[in-house]
Amino acid sequence: MTETSTRETASGGSTSRGAGAAPHTPARPSRAAGLRDLSNWADWAALVGLIVLVVIFQSLNSTFLSPGNIQSMLVASAILIVLAIGQTFVVATAGIDLSVASTMTLAAVVFGMVFTAGHGLPLSMAAAVVAGAMVGLVNGLLVARGRITDFIVTLGTLSAASGLALILSDGKPATIISAPLLKLSTGSIGIFGYSVIVALVIALIAHIVLFRTRFGTHVLATGGNAEAANATGVRTKRVKTWVYVISGVLAGIGSILLVARVGAAEPAANTAFLLNSVAAVVLGGVSLFGGRATIIGPVIGALLLTALVNGLTLLGVSQFYQPLSVGIVVVLAAFLTRFQK
Amino acid sequence: MFGLLADPIGQTTRLNVETSMTTITAAESVPVADPTAPLLSLRGVNKSFGAVDVLRGVDIDIRPGRVTALVGDNGAGKSTLIKGIAGIHSFDAGEYTFEGKPVTVHSPKDSNALGIEVVYQDLALCDNLDVVQNMYLGRELKKSALLDEDTMEAKAKETLSGLSVRTLKSVRTLVASLSGGQRQTVAIARAVLWNSRIVILDEPTAALGVAQTEQVLLLVRRLADRGLGVVLISHNLTDVFQVADDIAVLYLGQMVAQVEAKSVTNNQVVELITAGRSGDLGLKHPMADVIEEGASKTGGVSA
Numbered sequence: 001m002t003e004t005s006t007r008e009t010a011s012g013g014s015t016s017r018g019a020g021a022a023p024h025t026p027a028r029p030s031r032a033a034g035l036r037d038l039s040n041w042a043d044w045a046a047l048v049g050l051i052v053l054v055v056i057f058q059s060l061n062s063t064f065l066s067p068g069n070i071q072s073m074l075v076a077s078a079i080l081i082v083l084a085i086g087q088t089f090v091v092a093t094a095g096i097d098l099s100v101a102s103t104m105t106l107a108a109v110v111f112g113m114v115f116t117a118g119h120g121l122p123l124s125m126a127a128a129v130v131a132g133a134m135v136g137l138v139n140g141l142l143v144a145r146g147r148i149t150d151f152i153v154t155l156g157t158l159s160a161a162s163g164l165a166l167i168l169s170d171g172k173p174a175t176i177i178s179a180p181l182l183k184l185s186t187g188s189i190g191i192f193g194y195s196v197i198v199a200l201v202i203a204l205i206a207h208i209v210l211f212r213t214r215f216g217t218h219v220l221a222t223g224g225n226a227e228a229a230n231a232t233g234v235r236t237k238r239v240k241t242w243v244y245v246i247s248g249v250l251a252g253i254g255s256i257l258l259v260a261r262v263g264a265a266e267p268a269a270n271t272a273f274l275l276n277s278v279a280a281v282v283l284g285g286v287s288l289f290g291g292r293a294t295i296i297g298p299v300i301g302a303l304l305l306t307a308l309v310n311g312l313t314l315l316g317v318s319q320f321y322q323p324l325s326v327g328i329v330v331v332l333a334a335f336l337t338r339f340q341k
Numbered sequence: 342m343f344g345l346l347a348d349p350i351g352q353t354t355r356l357n358v359e360t361s362m363t364t365i366t367a368a369e370s371v372p373v374a375d376p377t378a379p380l381l382s383l384r385g386v387n388k389s390f391g392a393v394d395v396l397r398g399v400d401i402d403i404r405p406g407r408v409t410a411l412v413g414d415n416g417a418g419k420s421t422l423i424k425g426i427a428g429i430h431s432f433d434a435g436e437y438t439f440e441g442k443p444v445t446v447h448s449p450k451d452s453n454a455l456g457i458e459v460v461y462q463d464l465a466l467c468d469n470l471d472v473v474q475n476m477y478l479g480r481e482l483k484k485s486a487l488l489d490e491d492t493m494e495a496k497a498k499e500t501l502s503g504l505s506v507r508t509l510k511s512v513r514t515l516v517a518s519l520s521g522g523q524r525q526t527v528a529i530a531r532a533v534l535w536n537s538r539i540v541i542l543d544e545p546t547a548a549l550g551v552a553q554t555e556q557v558l559l560l561v562r563r564l565a566d567r568g569l570g571v572v573l574i575s576h577n578l579t580d581v582f583q584v585a586d587d588i589a590v591l592y593l594g595q596m597v598a599q600v601e602a603k604s605v606t607n608n609q610v611v612e613l614i615t616a617g618r619s620g621d622l623g624l625k626h627p628m629a630d631v632i633e634e635g636a637s638k639t640g641g642v643s644a
Contacts, residue, residue, distance in 0.1 A: 212488055214481040217470070221478055224469035231429065231465040232531075233449050233479030291469035 045336045046283045046300040049329065050307060057311035064314055071191040077306035078195035079104075079257045083273055084280035084298040085206045086250030089243040090150075091281050092210070093223040094290025097247045098154040099139060100254075101274035102162035105267060107132040107255035109165040112174035112265025121178055128259075129252035135161050136248020140241030158274070165267040173266030176259055185260040195257045200299075202253065207295040219243060223290025272323075276305050279330040285337065304329070378441065379404050380538055380570045381426070381457070386435030388421055395421045396432070397594045403539055403570040408561060410581040410602070411574045413591030414614055419574050420462075422591065423541050427459040428452040453480075456538035460528045460545060462574075468517035472509065473497045475516055476531040500534050501526075504560060522553030529560055539570040546580055558584045578607055592617035597624050 057064040083100050090097040111128035115121070135157055142153040187194045210216035221229040222236045230236050254273075259265050282288065283304055284297025308329060309322050379402035388396040396418045403409055413419050425432045428446040437444055439455050446452050452459075466475050473490075476497045482489040497512045506526050509519075516524060525545050532540045542561065546554040561584050565571045575581050581588060582602060589599040590613040597617045605622070612619035 208487070213486060214483060214488060217474055217478070217481060217488065220469060221467045221474075224467040225465075228461075228465035228467050229478065231449065231459075231461060233453065291467065 045285055045333050046297055046304055049283065049333070050300055050304040053304060053307050053311060057307070057314065061311075061314045064311055067191050069310070069314070071188060071193060073303070073306050073310045074191065074196040075185070075188075075193040075261075076310065077302050078193070078199040079254045079261070080273065080276050080280060080302040080306060081196075081199040081299050082202055082250050082254045082257065083277040084284070084302045085203055085295060086247035086254075087277040087281045088284070088286055088293055088295060088298045089206070089210070089219060089246045091223075091278075091286050091288060092219050092290060092293035093240055093243050094226070094288075095143060095150040095240065095243065096154065096278070096288070097136075097139065097244060098151065098274060099135060099157040099161055100247060100251050100277050101270040101272075102158045102165070103132050103135040103248055103251035104255045104258060104273065105270050106135060106161040106165040106168075107252040108259050108265045109169045109174075109267050111255055111259050112176060113168060115176055115178070115265070116174050121180055125256050128255045129249055132248040132250070132252025132255065133245055134248070136245040136251070137241070139248065140244030143244065144237040144240035162267070162269060169265070169267045171267060173264045173268075175264045177263070181260040182263075184257070185263075195260065198253070198257065202250065203295050203299050210293065210295060215239070215242070220291055220293065223287075223293070225291070276302070276326070279326060279333075280305055282330055282337070283333040287337065301333075377404055380440060382436070382438045383422075383426070383432075384436040384438070386422075386425065386437070387433045388418075388425055388430070389433060395594050396425070399435070399591070399594070399596045401589055401596060401599060403572055404587070405538070405570050406565055406568045407586040408565045408571040408573055408584050409587040409589055409599075410585035411572055411589050411591065412576070412578070412581060412610065412614055416593075417591040417614075418594040419591055420543065423459055423543060423572070423574065426452065426457060426541065453535065456536065457541070458532035458535065458537040458539070459541045460525075460532050460543060462543040462547060466516045466524055466528060469515065471515050472512040472519075472527050475527060476500070476534055478531075480535070496534070497530070500530050504530055504533065504563060506530060506560075508556075520553070521548050522550075522556055525549065525553075525557050526560065529557070529564070533564060533567075533569070537569060539572065540564055541572040541574070543574045544576065545573070546575065546577060554580065578610060581610070582607065590614055590623070592624065595624070598622050 054065065063069055083104065087097055087100060107128040110131040111124050114127040115124040119127075139150075139154055139157050142148050143150045146153075184194050184198075189197065192200075210219065218229065218234045218236075218239045221232075221234050222239045226236045229239075255265075258270075280298045280301035283301030284294060284299070286293045286297060305326060308325055312322055312325060313319075381401075381403040383399060383401045386396055386399040387394070399418070399422060401409075401411075401422070411419055411422070421430075424430055426437075426446070428448045428451045431447050437446055439457075444451075444455060446455070446457075467478065470478065473494050477493050482493050482496075484492075494512055501509060501512070504526075508523055508526065516527065519527065529540070529542065529545070545557050545561065549557060558580060561571060561573060565586070573581070573585060585602045587599060588602050588605065588610060590597050590610065592614065595617070598613050600622070605619075609619040609622060613623050617624040
């Protein structure tokens with residue numbers, strides 16, 4: 001994972017194709033020059049930040065890097081990774097999805113309703129994903145076809161989806177007791193919990209979609225220069241619609257992980273997930289202006305944010321300081337992106 | 342191919358649509374298709390945006406192996422005309438024929454299918470993508486579900502070397518890091534990647550230095566020498582006279598003349614661009630009806 005990350009962040013996103021084969025390097029400065037160049041640091045921000053945090057926390061508290069703590073950090077980051085990947089696709093087209101967290105809440109409530117009605121686990125999971133996809137589709141159509149600013153559309157669906165979740169659940173959580181779900185949240189292979197494995201598989205698929213398919217190229221083209229993309233026959237409206245659907249589907253998958261972890265489907269606000277998904281994307285070096293994205297960056301960003309909260313908790317720092325520290329880290333990362341080429 | 346310039350338009354030194362059309366029809370008696378027959382013809386094309394008539398009864402012929410310069414002042418309708426040809430917005434009225442057959446072009450895909458490629462002034466390149474990605478944007482090659490990077494890269498290199506382009510170090514360079522001339526080269530190479538028949542270039546030399554302009558003009562000439570129909574939009578008459586075979590002048594949405602470059606002077610073209618008329622070329626004189634009533638020679642378009 002780390003090896004791939006190095007290559008990916010080093011090449012700054014859209015040039016990641018040569019991976020494996022002899023890389024096409026003429027435009028890339030030498031390693032020594034690269035270290036002096038701030039723009040390279042910007043690309044590496046998340047990884048450097050993660051390493052720095054790990055070193056600091058480990059030196060202050062030796063249990064930080066214990067296998068048990070690493071495992072719990074990974075599990076804790078799974079949902080955020082999934083949401084951040086969805087957010088990455090949207091941000092890559094120069095959009096933003098403020099509704100990811102409430103979409104996840106709505107999907108979780110739908111999951112709970114279908115499950116409580118006795119339709120079984122597979123159908124409940126499918127219903128959650130479909131619910132997420134529907135919210136994404138509404139977002140996408142309103143942004144692409146309705147030509148309403150992404151910010152306003154998703155702010156609207158943020159409110160609407162959490163409202164709908166409250167209405168559907170009548171404000172009450174539904175307890176979900178299911179052995180497979182319990183296994184999903186507690187089982188592991190080595191230090192990798194099943195939920196993290198799900199998240200990493202999604203990340204791998206997302207990476208292939210973004211860098212190895214026509215759709216991925218069109219996503220980056222739409223974010224880079226929508227007008228040019230349109231003139232060359234890229235259906236930018238369709239691309240913009242699809243990225244919101246992807247974000248919605250991933251919010252649906254996130255809801256499954258959430259229900260498995262909490263053991264209940266509750267209409268909670270989950271605001272932290274929204275802020276952290278955007279933060280992970282920014283930390284990952286994805287340009288909010290679109291056209292420049294990696295998958296590995298936001299994944300590391302999500303790990304960094306989780307490690308930050310985990311480390312502060314281990315050090316006994318009051319919970320109240322956690323949002324403050326997340327805020328500082330995100331603004332610092334955004335500051336670094338100023339030096340991106 | 343250029344020996345066959347004895348076409349009616351050149352001789353009459355005046356855009357006379359009816360005459361040229363009939364002569365071309367007469368040439369059809371020859372069994373082999375006339376190599377100078379227009380690839381693309383527009384007749385009486387209109388386009389308005391709201392109350393503004395941007396194009397009024399425009400006629401134009403694009404011939405294979407020739408560079409047709411499209412000139413006109415700002416707001417004359419050049420961009421609207423090529424956007425209509427490219428299908429970015431459809432014409433309100435008029436005939437659009439390709440190789441003598443009437444066609445309908447409502448989207449860039451339609452014009453691409455005919456082999457018409459446009460290189461826009463703003464280049465329509467994505468800075469965040471590399472040369473190969475830009476050349477194949479919207480028409481990527483696939484191997485099953487994934488991109489066929491190897492074939493795309495090989496073909497892009499082949500096309501660039503076929504155009505004698507040697508200024509690019511790597512086809513995997515991000516377009517953002519290319520110079521203006523290199524970007525123009527990439528945009529033009531993209532246009533010829535698809536066995537195109539007609540390439541339309543919108544101000545390809547606008548932001549370039551002297552040496553780069555020279556390179557791009559050479560490239561333009563090379564396209565025509567390969568038998569493509571080339572349309573060159575330019576404000577720079579030096580460039581136009583250097584490379585163009587025909588000059589088409591738009592004046593306030595009307596095509597006032599399409600003449601052979603050799604048959605006109607720089608001054609005449611300037612007059613056509615600024616006043617729509619130069620001597621007996623272009624729009625008819627306001628008093629022309631009085632001077633020569635019903636004269637068949639009045640070639641100006643009266644929309």
